[in-house]
Amino acid sequence: MTTGRRDGSPDARDPGLQPERTRLAWRRTTLSCTVAALLAVRTALHGGATAAGITVCALCLLLWLGFLRVAHGRVRSLSVPDRPRLLGPRQATAATLCTVALAVCAAALLF
Template sequence: MSASSGGEVRDAGLQPERTRLAWRRTTLTCSVVAVLALRQALRGSGSPVEVAGAAVTTLIWLAFLGVAHRRIRQLAAERPPGLSRRAALAVVACTMALAALAVAVII
């Protein structure tokens, strides 16, 4: 840190890069889960319930993808902002909804 700069200089090191990579891995994992759920729904009898499940899975995946990519772009800044409460709740809601759909498919 330089005392002559007048402001606080942040040496983030590799932390933002690690966080960005973690978001990318999580997005990939969510994509795989969505594809497997769609495959399971489409291999069934094609009932309206299965089609609705596939549609809901796709919508949840798109919502998660939007939140994750927005966060990845934010982390590219020199001083990235913290994750907003709204984004955190959206990610948790998407994760819980995919888990609930997985349980519904298994039962």
């Protein structure tokens, strides 16, 4: 029976490039979220600043900071040489809610 491991033991792990690909995916997603937040700020301030525009703009920035915190923690956890810890349900929920709420805020700015 072959284990597919480098040293043959079931505990040894060769993750290959998977952690690097995941780390890059989190960075790309963070960059996309940053662009969306900046476009929301630009849209909110275009044609004069209103109270509603500034409120939505501030909310977009807070959501962006929340997503940035989750993403940075995930990127840091993937940089360990051993097996990285799994993404917890709280972090996954926070990242999902920040992303969806940012999309809703951006859509609200368009209408």
